[in-house]
Protein backbone atom coordinates (compact mmCIF):
# COMPACT_ATOMS: atom_id res chain seq x y z
CA UNK A 1 0.00 0.00 0.00
CA UNK A 2 1.57 3.25 -1.13
CA UNK A 3 0.69 6.32 0.85
CA UNK A 4 1.09 9.92 0.01
CA UNK A 5 3.06 11.57 2.80
CA UNK A 6 4.04 14.73 0.97
CA UNK A 7 3.35 18.27 1.94
CA UNK A 8 -0.36 18.50 1.20
CA UNK A 9 -3.62 17.01 0.02
CA UNK A 10 -5.43 17.22 -3.30
CA UNK A 11 -7.90 20.07 -3.54
CA UNK A 12 -9.21 21.47 -6.81
CA UNK A 13 -6.58 19.49 -8.66
CA UNK A 14 -3.72 20.78 -6.46
CA UNK A 15 -2.23 19.77 -3.18
CA UNK A 16 -3.15 22.11 -0.37
CA UNK A 17 -0.54 23.04 2.18
CA UNK A 18 -2.28 21.03 4.91
CA UNK A 19 -0.08 18.01 5.83
CA UNK A 20 -1.98 14.77 5.60
CA UNK A 21 -1.41 11.12 4.82
CA UNK A 22 -3.70 9.40 2.41
CA UNK A 23 -3.64 6.82 -0.30
CA UNK A 24 -2.19 7.98 -3.61
CA UNK A 25 -4.43 7.94 -6.64
CA UNK A 26 -2.11 6.02 -8.92
CA UNK A 27 -1.95 6.10 -12.70
CA UNK A 28 -2.13 2.72 -14.46
CA UNK A 29 1.19 0.93 -14.66
CA UNK A 30 2.64 -2.14 -16.41
CA UNK A 31 4.02 -3.15 -12.99
CA UNK A 32 7.43 -3.13 -11.39
CA UNK A 33 9.90 -5.25 -9.41
CA UNK A 34 11.96 -3.96 -6.51
CA UNK A 35 15.32 -2.61 -7.70
CA UNK A 36 14.69 -3.24 -11.41
CA UNK A 37 11.51 -1.20 -11.60
CA UNK A 38 9.43 -1.68 -14.76
CA UNK A 39 12.35 -2.83 -16.91
CA UNK A 40 11.05 -6.38 -17.29
CA UNK A 41 7.44 -5.27 -17.78
CA UNK A 42 7.96 -3.21 -20.92
CA UNK A 43 8.86 -4.04 -24.51
CA UNK A 44 10.99 -2.06 -26.93
CA UNK A 45 10.52 0.34 -28.51
CA UNK A 46 8.92 1.80 -25.43
CA UNK A 47 6.87 4.41 -27.33
CA UNK A 48 5.12 1.69 -29.38
CA UNK A 49 4.57 -0.50 -26.35
CA UNK A 50 2.95 2.36 -24.43
CA UNK A 51 0.93 3.54 -27.44
CA UNK A 52 -0.48 0.07 -28.03
CA UNK A 53 -0.88 -1.36 -24.54
CA UNK A 54 -2.08 1.87 -22.91
CA UNK A 55 -3.87 3.40 -25.89
CA UNK A 56 -6.83 4.40 -23.69
CA UNK A 57 -4.76 5.89 -20.87
CA UNK A 58 -3.66 9.51 -20.71
CA UNK A 59 -1.03 8.85 -18.06
CA UNK A 60 1.05 5.73 -17.35
CA UNK A 61 3.31 5.15 -14.35
CA UNK A 62 6.66 3.39 -14.81
CA UNK A 63 9.57 2.87 -12.50
CA UNK A 64 13.21 3.36 -13.49
CA UNK A 65 14.66 1.46 -10.54
CA UNK A 66 12.69 3.01 -7.70
CA UNK A 67 12.32 6.35 -9.50
CA UNK A 68 8.73 7.20 -10.46
CA UNK A 69 8.44 8.11 -14.15
CA UNK A 70 5.13 9.17 -15.70
CA UNK A 71 4.42 8.87 -19.41
CA UNK A 72 2.07 11.55 -20.78
CA UNK A 73 0.39 9.35 -23.34
CA UNK A 74 -2.09 11.76 -24.99
CA UNK A 75 -2.19 15.33 -26.31
CA UNK A 76 -4.59 16.17 -23.46
CA UNK A 77 -2.13 14.98 -20.80
CA UNK A 78 0.79 16.81 -22.45
CA UNK A 79 -1.08 20.11 -22.56
CA UNK A 80 -2.48 19.72 -19.05
CA UNK A 81 1.01 19.10 -17.68
CA UNK A 82 3.44 21.15 -19.76
CA UNK A 83 1.16 24.09 -20.63
CA UNK A 84 -1.47 24.36 -17.88
CA UNK A 85 1.01 23.48 -15.10
CA UNK A 86 4.12 24.72 -16.88
CA UNK A 87 6.01 25.78 -13.73
CA UNK A 88 5.37 22.53 -11.88
CA UNK A 89 6.67 20.36 -14.74
CA UNK A 90 9.63 22.57 -15.70
CA UNK A 91 12.37 20.70 -13.82
CA UNK A 92 14.92 18.29 -15.28
CA UNK A 93 16.46 15.23 -13.64
CA UNK A 94 20.10 15.37 -12.66
CA UNK A 95 21.88 12.95 -14.98
CA UNK A 96 25.48 12.98 -13.76
CA UNK A 97 26.47 15.97 -15.93
CA UNK A 98 27.42 18.10 -12.92
CA UNK A 99 29.64 15.40 -11.50
CA UNK A 100 31.29 14.83 -14.87
CA UNK A 101 32.14 18.46 -15.55
CA UNK A 102 32.37 19.73 -11.99
CA UNK A 103 29.98 22.59 -12.77
CA UNK A 104 26.23 23.00 -13.11
CA UNK A 105 25.39 24.50 -16.47
CA UNK A 106 24.07 24.10 -19.99
CA UNK A 107 20.58 24.50 -21.33
CA UNK A 108 19.09 21.04 -21.57
CA UNK A 109 19.73 18.92 -18.45
CA UNK A 110 19.53 21.62 -15.83
CA UNK A 111 16.88 23.72 -14.11
CA UNK A 112 16.72 26.56 -11.61
CA UNK A 113 18.17 30.08 -11.94
CA UNK A 114 21.19 29.12 -14.06
CA UNK A 115 19.00 27.44 -16.67
CA UNK A 116 16.52 30.32 -16.58
CA UNK A 117 19.15 33.00 -17.12
CA UNK A 118 21.04 31.08 -19.78
CA UNK A 119 17.82 30.26 -21.61
CA UNK A 120 16.83 33.92 -21.61
CA UNK A 121 20.32 35.04 -22.59
CA UNK A 122 20.34 32.53 -25.47
CA UNK A 123 16.88 33.48 -26.74
CA UNK A 124 17.83 37.13 -26.56
CA UNK A 125 21.11 36.58 -28.40
CA UNK A 126 19.44 34.44 -31.04
CA UNK A 127 16.96 37.24 -31.59
CA UNK A 128 19.66 39.91 -31.73
CA UNK A 129 21.48 37.87 -34.34
CA UNK A 130 18.40 37.79 -36.44
CA UNK A 131 16.72 34.57 -35.39
CA UNK A 132 13.69 34.73 -37.65
CA UNK A 133 15.24 37.68 -39.41
CA UNK A 134 17.56 38.31 -42.32
CA UNK A 135 20.95 37.40 -40.75
CA UNK A 136 19.89 33.86 -39.97
CA UNK A 137 18.02 33.60 -43.25
CA UNK A 138 21.20 34.65 -45.08
CA UNK A 139 23.29 32.06 -43.17
CA UNK A 140 20.87 29.27 -44.05
CA UNK A 141 20.66 30.31 -47.69
CA UNK A 142 24.43 30.46 -47.94
CA UNK A 143 24.73 26.95 -46.52
CA UNK A 144 21.99 25.72 -48.88
CA UNK A 145 23.88 27.31 -51.78
CA UNK A 146 27.17 25.65 -50.75
CA UNK A 147 25.34 22.33 -50.53
CA UNK A 148 24.01 22.74 -54.07
CA UNK A 149 27.48 23.71 -55.34
CA UNK A 150 28.82 20.51 -53.81
CA UNK A 151 26.07 18.48 -55.52
CA UNK A 152 26.60 20.15 -58.88
CA UNK A 153 30.38 19.79 -58.74
CA UNK A 154 29.88 16.01 -59.00
CA UNK A 155 26.96 15.51 -61.39
CA UNK A 156 25.30 12.09 -61.34
CA UNK A 157 27.08 11.05 -58.14
CA UNK A 158 25.40 9.64 -55.04
CA UNK A 159 25.77 11.57 -51.78
CA UNK A 160 25.62 10.32 -48.23
CA UNK A 161 22.42 12.05 -47.06
CA UNK A 162 23.54 12.48 -43.43
CA UNK A 163 26.85 14.05 -44.34
CA UNK A 164 25.53 16.32 -47.09
CA UNK A 165 22.61 17.74 -45.12
CA UNK A 166 24.37 17.51 -41.75
CA UNK A 167 27.22 19.72 -42.98
CA UNK A 168 24.81 22.48 -44.00
CA UNK A 169 22.70 22.28 -40.83
CA UNK A 170 25.60 22.03 -38.35
CA UNK A 171 27.31 24.94 -40.03
CA UNK A 172 24.29 27.17 -39.50
CA UNK A 173 24.65 26.60 -35.77
CA UNK A 174 28.47 26.93 -35.95
CA UNK A 175 28.11 30.33 -37.62
CA UNK A 176 25.89 31.45 -34.76
CA UNK A 177 28.01 29.98 -31.96
CA UNK A 178 31.56 30.45 -33.23
CA UNK A 179 31.09 33.12 -35.92
CA UNK A 180 32.39 30.85 -38.65
CA UNK A 181 31.58 27.67 -40.50
CA UNK A 182 33.74 24.60 -40.24
CA UNK A 183 34.83 22.98 -43.47
CA UNK A 184 33.40 19.52 -43.98
CA UNK A 185 36.94 18.26 -44.55
CA UNK A 186 37.84 19.43 -41.03
CA UNK A 187 38.37 16.15 -39.21
CA UNK A 188 37.18 17.67 -35.93
CA UNK A 189 33.92 18.73 -37.53
CA UNK A 190 33.25 15.26 -38.86
CA UNK A 191 34.10 13.74 -35.52
CA UNK A 192 31.72 16.10 -33.72
CA UNK A 193 28.91 15.37 -36.16
CA UNK A 194 29.33 11.61 -36.02
CA UNK A 195 29.82 11.48 -32.31
CA UNK A 196 26.47 12.99 -31.56
CA UNK A 197 24.52 11.32 -34.30
CA UNK A 198 25.67 8.06 -32.71
CA UNK A 199 24.84 9.27 -29.25
CA UNK A 200 21.30 10.33 -30.05
CA UNK A 201 20.30 7.75 -32.64
CA UNK A 202 22.10 4.48 -32.25
CA UNK A 203 22.02 3.97 -28.54
CA UNK A 204 18.94 2.63 -26.86
CA UNK A 205 18.82 5.48 -24.41
CA UNK A 206 15.72 4.29 -22.62
CA UNK A 207 17.37 1.02 -21.61
CA UNK A 208 20.38 3.06 -20.57
CA UNK A 209 18.21 5.35 -18.50
CA UNK A 210 16.69 2.35 -16.77
CA UNK A 211 20.23 1.10 -16.11
CA UNK A 212 21.43 4.51 -14.94
CA UNK A 213 18.67 4.84 -12.39
CA UNK A 214 19.27 1.31 -11.13
CA UNK A 215 22.96 2.17 -10.63
CA UNK A 216 22.00 5.44 -8.94
CA UNK A 217 19.68 3.54 -6.62
CA UNK A 218 22.44 1.12 -5.75
CA UNK A 219 24.69 4.09 -4.96
CA UNK A 220 22.05 5.59 -2.71
CA UNK A 221 21.64 8.54 -5.13
CA UNK A 222 25.32 9.53 -4.88
CA UNK A 223 26.10 10.85 -8.35
CA UNK A 224 29.89 10.90 -8.00
CA UNK A 225 29.98 7.27 -6.96
CA UNK A 226 27.62 6.28 -9.79
CA UNK A 227 29.85 8.15 -12.23
CA UNK A 228 32.93 6.33 -10.97
CA UNK A 229 31.22 2.97 -11.40
CA UNK A 230 29.96 3.84 -14.88
CA UNK A 231 33.47 4.73 -16.04
CA UNK A 232 34.10 0.96 -16.01
CA UNK A 233 31.27 0.38 -18.51
CA UNK A 234 32.88 0.92 -21.95
CA UNK A 235 29.68 2.19 -23.61
CA UNK A 236 29.02 4.70 -20.84
CA UNK A 237 32.65 5.81 -20.80
CA UNK A 238 32.49 6.50 -24.53
CA UNK A 239 29.48 8.79 -24.03
CA UNK A 240 31.30 10.72 -21.29
CA UNK A 241 34.48 10.97 -23.38
CA UNK A 242 32.58 12.25 -26.42
CA UNK A 243 30.90 14.92 -24.38
CA UNK A 244 34.18 15.98 -22.82
CA UNK A 245 35.72 16.14 -26.31
CA UNK A 246 33.00 18.51 -27.50
CA UNK A 247 33.42 20.61 -24.38
CA UNK A 248 37.19 20.86 -24.90
CA UNK A 249 36.56 21.94 -28.49
CA UNK A 250 34.23 24.73 -27.29
CA UNK A 251 36.81 25.78 -24.69
CA UNK A 252 39.54 26.15 -27.33
CA UNK A 253 37.37 28.27 -29.57
CA UNK A 254 36.36 30.41 -26.57
CA UNK A 255 40.03 30.97 -25.70
CA UNK A 256 40.76 32.04 -29.30
CA UNK A 257 37.87 34.49 -29.13
CA UNK A 258 39.12 35.92 -25.86
CA UNK A 259 42.40 36.93 -27.48
CA UNK A 260 40.59 38.84 -30.25
CA UNK A 261 37.65 40.24 -28.31
CA UNK A 262 36.96 43.99 -28.60
CA UNK A 263 34.45 44.95 -25.89
CA UNK A 264 33.29 48.09 -27.67
CA UNK A 265 32.30 46.38 -30.91
CA UNK A 266 29.06 44.65 -31.83
CA UNK A 267 29.31 40.95 -30.92
CA UNK A 268 29.67 38.74 -33.96
CA UNK A 269 28.64 35.45 -32.40
CA UNK A 270 27.30 33.76 -29.26
CA UNK A 271 30.73 33.65 -27.59
CA UNK A 272 31.29 37.38 -28.07
CA UNK A 273 27.75 38.15 -26.91
CA UNK A 274 28.54 36.18 -23.75
CA UNK A 275 31.84 37.98 -23.23
CA UNK A 276 30.14 41.32 -23.69
CA UNK A 277 27.43 40.34 -21.25
CA UNK A 278 30.07 39.33 -18.67
CA UNK A 279 32.06 42.51 -19.21
CA UNK A 280 28.99 44.60 -18.39
CA UNK A 281 28.61 43.34 -14.89
CA UNK A 282 26.58 46.29 -13.72
CA UNK A 283 23.46 45.08 -11.95
CA UNK A 284 20.42 44.79 -14.10
CA UNK A 285 16.86 45.00 -12.91
CA UNK A 286 15.98 42.06 -10.73
CA UNK A 287 14.25 39.23 -12.50
CA UNK A 288 10.57 39.81 -13.10
CA UNK A 289 8.04 37.06 -12.57
CA UNK A 290 8.68 34.35 -15.08
CA UNK A 291 5.82 33.81 -17.45
CA UNK A 292 4.87 31.24 -20.05
CA UNK A 293 6.16 33.59 -22.69
CA UNK A 294 9.78 32.78 -21.98
CA UNK A 295 9.24 29.24 -23.16
CA UNK A 296 9.34 30.43 -26.74
CA UNK A 297 11.41 32.87 -28.68
CA UNK A 298 8.71 35.53 -28.69
CA UNK A 299 9.94 39.08 -28.47
CA UNK A 300 8.26 39.70 -25.12
CA UNK A 301 10.33 36.98 -23.47
CA UNK A 302 13.52 38.38 -24.85
CA UNK A 303 12.91 41.91 -23.70
CA UNK A 304 12.84 40.81 -20.06
CA UNK A 305 15.89 41.60 -17.96
CA UNK A 306 18.12 38.66 -17.14
CA UNK A 307 17.96 37.48 -13.59
CA UNK A 308 21.53 38.45 -12.72
CA UNK A 309 21.29 37.06 -9.25
CA UNK A 310 24.32 36.99 -7.01
CA UNK A 311 26.62 35.15 -7.19
CA UNK A 312 27.22 35.94 -10.84
CA UNK A 313 25.78 33.08 -12.88
CA UNK A 314 27.68 33.49 -16.12
CA UNK A 315 31.12 31.96 -16.60
CA UNK A 316 33.20 30.32 -19.32
CA UNK A 317 32.48 26.72 -18.32
CA UNK A 318 28.75 27.39 -18.42
CA UNK A 319 29.17 29.14 -21.76
CA UNK A 320 30.87 26.01 -23.13
CA UNK A 321 28.18 23.75 -21.66
CA UNK A 322 25.49 25.89 -23.28
CA UNK A 323 27.33 25.80 -26.63
CA UNK A 324 27.74 22.04 -26.43
CA UNK A 325 24.01 21.69 -25.78
CA UNK A 326 23.11 23.98 -28.68
CA UNK A 327 25.43 22.13 -31.03
CA UNK A 328 24.05 18.71 -30.09
CA UNK A 329 20.40 19.78 -29.89
CA UNK A 330 20.56 21.87 -33.06
CA UNK A 331 22.42 19.60 -35.49
CA UNK A 332 21.11 16.09 -35.65
CA UNK A 333 17.46 16.99 -35.04
CA UNK A 334 17.09 19.25 -38.07
CA UNK A 335 19.35 17.11 -40.27
CA UNK A 336 17.33 13.99 -39.57
CA UNK A 337 14.01 15.78 -40.14
CA UNK A 338 15.22 16.90 -43.60
CA UNK A 339 16.36 13.33 -44.34
CA UNK A 340 12.91 12.08 -43.33
CA UNK A 341 11.33 14.67 -45.63
CA UNK A 342 13.38 13.47 -48.63
CA UNK A 343 12.65 9.84 -47.85
CA UNK A 344 8.92 10.39 -47.42
CA UNK A 345 8.81 12.41 -50.66
CA UNK A 346 10.65 9.54 -52.34
CA UNK A 347 7.98 7.13 -51.14
CA UNK A 348 5.23 9.53 -52.21
CA UNK A 349 6.40 11.08 -55.51
CA UNK A 350 3.02 12.72 -56.19
CA UNK A 351 3.52 14.80 -53.01
CA UNK A 352 6.99 15.85 -54.22
CA UNK A 353 5.39 16.82 -57.51
CA UNK A 354 2.64 18.90 -55.87
CA UNK A 355 5.11 20.68 -53.55
CA UNK A 356 7.49 21.39 -56.48
CA UNK A 357 4.68 22.80 -58.59
CA UNK A 358 3.67 25.09 -55.75
CA UNK A 359 7.24 26.29 -55.23
CA UNK A 360 7.60 26.93 -58.99
CA UNK A 361 4.31 28.81 -59.09
CA UNK A 362 4.71 30.88 -55.90
CA UNK A 363 8.48 31.45 -55.71
CA UNK A 364 9.69 30.72 -59.24
CA UNK A 365 13.09 29.34 -60.15
CA UNK A 366 15.18 32.51 -60.39
CA UNK A 367 15.54 33.66 -56.79
CA UNK A 368 16.16 31.86 -53.51
CA UNK A 369 13.17 31.24 -51.22
CA UNK A 370 12.57 33.57 -48.27
CA UNK A 371 10.60 33.11 -45.08
CA UNK A 372 7.85 35.35 -46.47
CA UNK A 373 7.18 32.65 -49.07
CA UNK A 374 6.00 30.38 -46.29
CA UNK A 375 2.76 32.32 -46.19
CA UNK A 376 1.85 31.30 -49.74
CA UNK A 377 3.38 27.80 -49.85
CA UNK A 378 0.46 26.05 -48.16
CA UNK A 379 1.14 22.59 -49.51
CA UNK A 380 4.82 22.69 -48.58
CA UNK A 381 4.00 23.86 -45.06
CA UNK A 382 1.44 21.07 -44.72
CA UNK A 383 4.02 18.57 -46.04
CA UNK A 384 6.56 19.67 -43.43
CA UNK A 385 3.98 19.17 -40.66
CA UNK A 386 3.18 15.75 -42.04
CA UNK A 387 6.91 14.94 -42.03
CA UNK A 388 7.01 15.92 -38.34
CA UNK A 389 4.02 13.70 -37.64
CA UNK A 390 5.25 10.63 -39.51
CA UNK A 391 8.90 10.97 -38.51
CA UNK A 392 8.03 11.51 -34.86
CA UNK A 393 11.65 12.49 -34.41
CA UNK A 394 11.87 12.61 -30.62
CA UNK A 395 9.06 10.17 -29.77
CA UNK A 396 9.55 10.34 -25.99
CA UNK A 397 10.79 13.93 -25.78
CA UNK A 398 13.21 14.66 -22.94
CA UNK A 399 12.69 13.85 -19.29
CA UNK A 400 11.11 16.55 -17.09
CA UNK A 401 10.95 16.61 -13.28
CA UNK A 402 8.07 17.83 -11.15
CA UNK A 403 9.06 20.66 -8.83
CA UNK A 404 6.17 20.11 -6.41
CA UNK A 405 3.40 17.65 -5.59
CA UNK A 406 0.60 17.89 -8.07
CA UNK A 407 -2.22 16.02 -9.71
CA UNK A 408 -2.78 15.40 -13.36
CA UNK A 409 -6.13 14.35 -14.85
CA UNK A 410 -7.07 12.86 -11.49
CA UNK A 411 -3.79 11.07 -10.73
CA UNK A 412 -1.41 12.12 -7.97
CA UNK A 413 2.11 12.95 -9.02
CA UNK A 414 4.55 13.56 -6.17
CA UNK A 415 7.36 16.12 -6.26
CA UNK A 416 10.58 14.93 -7.97
CA UNK A 417 8.77 12.47 -10.20
CA UNK A 418 10.04 12.30 -13.77
CA UNK A 419 7.77 12.71 -16.79
CA UNK A 420 8.07 12.21 -20.53
CA UNK A 421 5.66 12.62 -23.44
CA UNK A 422 4.65 9.92 -25.87
CA UNK A 423 4.49 11.84 -29.11
CA UNK A 424 4.15 8.57 -31.01
CA UNK A 425 0.78 7.88 -29.31
CA UNK A 426 -0.42 11.35 -30.21
CA UNK A 427 0.78 11.29 -33.82
CA UNK A 428 -0.78 7.90 -34.43
CA UNK A 429 -4.11 8.52 -32.74
CA UNK A 430 -6.58 7.21 -35.33
CA UNK A 431 -9.37 9.45 -34.07
CA UNK A 432 -7.37 12.53 -35.01
CA UNK A 433 -5.29 11.14 -37.88
CA UNK A 434 -7.17 8.37 -39.72
CA UNK A 435 -4.84 5.85 -41.39
CA UNK A 436 -1.88 7.29 -39.54
CA UNK A 437 0.63 5.14 -41.46
CA UNK A 438 -0.15 7.11 -44.67
CA UNK A 439 1.87 10.20 -45.59
CA UNK A 440 -0.87 12.68 -46.36
CA UNK A 441 -0.09 16.44 -46.23
CA UNK A 442 -3.76 17.14 -46.97
CA UNK A 443 -4.45 16.49 -43.26
CA UNK A 444 -3.09 19.98 -42.66
CA UNK A 445 -5.01 21.80 -45.41
CA UNK A 446 -8.48 23.27 -45.00
CA UNK A 447 -11.29 22.93 -47.56
CA UNK A 448 -9.77 25.78 -49.61
CA UNK A 449 -6.29 24.27 -49.69
CA UNK A 450 -4.91 26.68 -47.09
CA UNK A 451 -2.41 25.51 -44.50
CA UNK A 452 -4.18 24.63 -41.26
CA UNK A 453 -1.87 23.32 -38.50
CA UNK A 454 -3.10 20.86 -35.88
CA UNK A 455 -2.37 21.43 -32.19
CA UNK A 456 -1.84 17.66 -31.85
CA UNK A 457 1.47 17.76 -33.67
CA UNK A 458 4.04 19.08 -31.17
CA UNK A 459 7.49 18.18 -32.51
CA UNK A 460 9.07 20.93 -30.43
CA UNK A 461 7.05 20.13 -27.29
CA UNK A 462 5.25 22.90 -25.40
CA UNK A 463 5.55 25.00 -22.23
CA UNK A 464 8.58 26.26 -20.33
CA UNK A 465 10.96 23.60 -21.66
CA UNK A 466 9.79 23.72 -25.26
CA UNK A 467 12.56 23.56 -27.86
CA UNK A 468 14.66 26.69 -27.71
CA UNK A 469 15.63 26.39 -31.38
CA UNK A 470 12.14 26.00 -32.83
CA UNK A 471 12.24 29.17 -34.94
CA UNK A 472 15.67 28.36 -36.31
CA UNK A 473 14.67 24.77 -37.07
CA UNK A 474 11.49 25.87 -38.84
CA UNK A 475 13.48 28.33 -40.97
CA UNK A 476 16.05 25.70 -41.89
CA UNK A 477 13.41 23.16 -42.82
CA UNK A 478 11.47 25.53 -45.05
CA UNK A 479 14.41 27.23 -46.78
CA UNK A 480 16.47 24.09 -47.40
CA UNK A 481 13.57 21.92 -48.58
CA UNK A 482 12.08 24.70 -50.77
CA UNK A 483 15.56 25.27 -52.29
CA UNK A 484 15.88 21.57 -53.20
CA UNK A 485 12.38 21.47 -54.70
CA UNK A 486 13.20 24.51 -56.82
CA UNK A 487 16.38 23.07 -58.22
CA UNK A 488 15.77 19.35 -58.66
CA UNK A 489 13.09 17.71 -60.70
CA UNK A 490 13.67 14.41 -58.92
CA UNK A 491 15.75 13.20 -55.98
CA UNK A 492 16.62 9.50 -56.00
CA UNK A 493 16.99 7.71 -52.70
CA UNK A 494 18.98 4.46 -52.37
CA UNK A 495 19.49 2.43 -49.20
CA UNK A 496 23.06 1.95 -48.04
CA UNK A 497 22.19 -1.30 -46.35
CA UNK A 498 20.05 -2.96 -49.01
CA UNK A 499 16.76 -2.27 -47.21
CA UNK A 500 13.66 -1.61 -49.25
CA UNK A 501 12.91 2.11 -48.95
CA UNK A 502 10.32 2.23 -51.71
CA UNK A 503 6.64 3.18 -51.52
CA UNK A 504 4.81 1.28 -48.79
CA UNK A 505 7.98 -0.22 -47.27
CA UNK A 506 8.00 -0.22 -43.50
CA UNK A 507 10.99 1.82 -42.46
CA UNK A 508 13.16 0.48 -39.66
CA UNK A 509 14.21 3.24 -37.29
CA UNK A 510 17.06 3.74 -34.84
CA UNK A 511 16.48 2.85 -31.17
CA UNK A 512 17.84 6.07 -29.57
CA UNK A 513 16.23 9.32 -28.45
CA UNK A 514 16.10 10.38 -32.09
CA UNK A 515 14.08 8.21 -34.43
CA UNK A 516 16.15 8.23 -37.60
CA UNK A 517 15.62 6.30 -40.82
CA UNK A 518 18.27 3.82 -42.05
CA UNK A 519 21.28 5.30 -43.89
CA UNK A 520 20.63 6.23 -47.53
CA UNK A 521 22.24 8.06 -50.41
CA UNK A 522 20.80 10.80 -52.60
CA UNK A 523 21.14 11.34 -56.33
CA UNK A 524 19.94 14.66 -57.70
CA UNK A 525 18.34 15.25 -61.10
CA UNK A 526 18.42 18.97 -61.94
CA UNK A 527 15.50 20.54 -63.81
Ligand code: HEM
Pocket residue numbers: 107108109119173325326329330331333334337393394397398399459460461462464465466467468469470472473
Ligand atom coordinates in the same frame (compact mmCIF):
# COMPACT_ATOMS: atom_id res chain seq x y z
C1 HEM B 1 13.52 19.69 -36.23
C2 HEM B 1 14.34 20.13 -35.32
C3 HEM B 1 14.15 20.04 -33.83
C4 HEM B 1 13.28 19.28 -33.10
C5 HEM B 1 12.24 18.30 -33.61
C6 HEM B 1 13.53 19.59 -31.70
C7 HEM B 1 12.81 19.04 -30.65
C8 HEM B 1 13.07 19.32 -29.32
C9 HEM B 1 12.38 18.69 -28.23
C10 HEM B 1 11.26 17.67 -28.35
C11 HEM B 1 12.89 19.19 -27.09
C12 HEM B 1 12.50 18.80 -25.65
C13 HEM B 1 11.41 19.68 -25.13
C14 HEM B 1 10.95 19.25 -23.78
O1 HEM B 1 11.75 18.81 -22.96
O2 HEM B 1 9.73 19.34 -23.51
C15 HEM B 1 13.92 20.14 -27.44
C16 HEM B 1 14.66 20.88 -26.53
C17 HEM B 1 15.68 21.73 -26.90
N1 HEM B 1 16.07 22.06 -28.18
FE1 HEM B 1 15.25 21.37 -29.90
N2 HEM B 1 14.53 20.51 -31.62
C18 HEM B 1 14.94 20.83 -32.89
C19 HEM B 1 15.92 21.74 -33.25
C20 HEM B 1 16.66 22.49 -32.37
C21 HEM B 1 17.64 23.49 -32.74
C22 HEM B 1 17.97 23.92 -34.18
C23 HEM B 1 18.19 23.96 -31.58
C24 HEM B 1 19.29 25.00 -31.37
C25 HEM B 1 19.32 26.17 -31.84
C26 HEM B 1 17.55 23.29 -30.47
C27 HEM B 1 17.81 23.51 -29.14
C28 HEM B 1 17.13 22.92 -28.09
C29 HEM B 1 17.43 23.18 -26.69
C30 HEM B 1 18.57 24.07 -26.15
C31 HEM B 1 16.52 22.44 -25.95
C32 HEM B 1 16.40 22.38 -24.42
C33 HEM B 1 15.43 23.48 -23.96
C34 HEM B 1 15.27 23.51 -22.45
O3 HEM B 1 15.39 22.50 -21.80
O4 HEM B 1 14.99 24.61 -21.92
N3 HEM B 1 16.62 22.40 -31.00
N4 HEM B 1 14.00 20.20 -28.82
